[in-house]
Amino acid sequence: MVRMTLVKKNPGIVSILLLTFFLFHSFDVWADELRVAVASNFLLPVKELSRKFEETTTNRVALISASTGKLYAQIKQGAPFDILLAADSLRPKLLEKEGIGVPGSRFTYAVGRLALWSADNTLFLRNDLQVLNQKNFRYLAIANPKTAPYGKAAEQVLRKKGFWDQLQTRLVRGENISQTFQFLVTGNADIGFIALSQLKRNQGQLKGYSWVVPAEWHNPIRQQAILLKRAKTNKAAKEFLNFIKSNRVQKIIESYGYSLEHL
Amino acid sequence: MDISSSGPIWLTLQLASVTVMILLAIGTPIAWWLAHTRSKMRVGIEAVVALPLVLPPTVLGFYLLILLGPNGWIGGPLKTLTGSPLSFTFTGLVFASTLYSLPFVVQPLQSNFESIGSTPMETAASLGASRWDAFFSVILPLSRRGYLTATVLGFAHTLGEFGVVLMVGGNIPGKTKVISIEIYDRVEVLEYTQAHILSAGLLLFSFIILLTVYSINKKLPVHIS
Numbered sequence: 001m002v003r004m005t006l007v008k009k010n011p012g013i014v015s016i017l018l019l020t021f022f023l024f025h026s027f028d029v030w031a032d033e034l035r036v037a038v039a040s041n042f043l044l045p046v047k048e049l050s051r052k053f054e055e056t057t058t059n060r061v062a063l064i065s066a067s068t069g070k071l072y073a074q075i076k077q078g079a080p081f082d083i084l085l086a087a088d089s090l091r092p093k094l095l096e097k098e099g100i101g102v103p104g105s106r107f108t109y110a111v112g113r114l115a116l117w118s119a120d121n122t123l124f125l126r127n128d129l130q131v132l133n134q135k136n137f138r139y140l141a142i143a144n145p146k147t148a149p150y151g152k153a154a155e156q157v158l159r160k161k162g163f164w165d166q167l168q169t170r171l172v173r174g175e176n177i178s179q180t181f182q183f184l185v186t187g188n189a190d191i192g193f194i195a196l197s198q199l200k201r202n203q204g205q206l207k208g209y210s211w212v213v214p215a216e217w218h219n220p221i222r223q224q225a226i227l228l229k230r231a232k233t234n235k236a237a238k239e240f241l242n243f244i245k246s247n248r249v250q251k252i253i254e255s256y257g258y259s260l261e262h263l
Numbered sequence: 264m265d266i267s268s269s270g271p272i273w274l275t276l277q278l279a280s281v282t283v284m285i286l287l288a289i290g291t292p293i294a295w296w297l298a299h300t301r302s303k304m305r306v307g308i309e310a311v312v313a314l315p316l317v318l319p320p321t322v323l324g325f326y327l328l329i330l331l332g333p334n335g336w337i338g339g340p341l342k343t344l345t346g347s348p349l350s351f352t353f354t355g356l357v358f359a360s361t362l363y364s365l366p367f368v369v370q371p372l373q374s375n376f377e378s379i380g381s382t383p384m385e386t387a388a389s390l391g392a393s394r395w396d397a398f399f400s401v402i403l404p405l406s407r408r409g410y411l412t413a414t415v416l417g418f419a420h421t422l423g424e425f426g427v428v429l430m431v432g433g434n435i436p437g438k439t440k441v442i443s444i445e446i447y448d449r450v451e452v453l454e455y456t457q458a459h460i461l462s463a464g465l466l467l468f469s470f471i472i473l474l475t476v477y478s479i480n481k482k483l484p485v486h487i488s
Contacts, residue, residue, distance in 0.1 A: 187334045
């Protein structure tokens with residue numbers, strides 16, 4: 001009886017309660033999904049891969065993308081992710097050591113390649129870094145070396161070839177490799193170090209000139225995957241990792257502009 | 264405008280100070296016009312001024328990145344004139360902050376001018392004062408409260424700016440790396456101690472200036488015509 005009175009007197013409150021219930025209910029449904037946290041440089045490939053994965057199973061994949069550093073901090077604070085596809089090997093190693101990642105589940109799913117790109121064809125004279133000696137560009141964009149593995153690799157290249165100090169005033173740092181790319185595409189920076197995979201996936205739309213930096217000029221950008229503790233017994237998560245590891249999928253990853261460690 | 268390399272704290276204070284000065288200069292005529300006009304344009308301009316309150320900083324940041332860049336409507340002509348577009352510069356950040364904090368300065372000034380009404384100006388005019396003279400010797404002294412609120416809110420809001428700066432700043436130490444970006448970087452690389460120091464400092468500082476302005480405001484007289 002009391003409930004009836006509530007409904008009659010406060011239809012508004014009741015509908016809000018019902019709405020809340022349905023909202024939370026749908027959140028519960030999402031919780032059954034496989035949650036994959038992915039470094040921003042790998043978001044596009046993994047979108048295609050998870051579509052392919054979903055074709056073979058009833059499991060749904062939800063992708064959460066941010067920089068590796070941010071994802072790591074979120075996972076440490078209890079973020080409900082099942083798998084991390086990082087842009088480096090450092091954070092997965094740390095997670096394994098800290099007991100947040102499942103020991104032995106860590107593997108390199110892709111090796112990142114660095115490319116120098118400019119929308120301005122006239123900047124490049126030769127296939128090397130000599131372009132950086134020119135005075136006719138204002139900004140060189142890199143990802144922030146402190147937070148982004150591709151930025152760290154770019155710093156290593158610039159240091160190794162003696163450009164780091166002389167270019168300090170012309171360096172702009174993107175928060176991650178996607179923002180670095182965005183600086184270049186919008187023309188705000190003239191030239192920059194980005195991931196080769198970003199160029200590959202935008203082939204055809206991009207004008208300009210690019211050059212792939214020799215792999216031995218920087219430490220390898222080993223992008224590692226790790227299964228997270230909360231998904232230790234999650235069958236779908238293990239299936240997804242095996243799927244990524246499979247030769248077929250590794251070939252696809254290679255076609256996106258990554259090198260492979262195992263094949 | 265080239266500010267020599269200095270810590271993010273100093274840079275943030277410079278940015279907030281320059282922004283507030285510009286905002287007071289352009290905010291005063293806008294607020295005055297909004298407070299006194301009977302034009303039909305008024306509601307439209309009011310809505311435009313309030314836009315930064317509701318827009319996500321990413322929208323502003325995205326448009327600014329395109330506008331201020333070498334191919335943009337603003338950055339393009341500037342590049343031909345000065346050799347440098349506005350993105351990734353301190354001047355660019357000042358431009359962005361001015362837009363971003365505009366309502367925080369215009370709105371308090373507008374309600375201040377509205378509460379003063381037109382009587383003091385008319386009285387001054389009947390006594391033979393010119394418009395400028397009347398504004399500076401009658402309106403301004405009556406507006407201390409409004410200007411204090413506008414200055415503090417504009418300053419504090421610029422201190423807390425993050426999204427826009429992240430998008431158009433380029434994280435250049437001494438030029439565009441402000442406190443909020445520095446905190447963001449520190450958190451990202453797990454340097455929580457430094458992040459704590461900066462965050463707690465900013466929290467305390469913001470609280471103190473707000474506390475100061477509210478207690479001064481209580482003491483200042485309110486003018487209602």
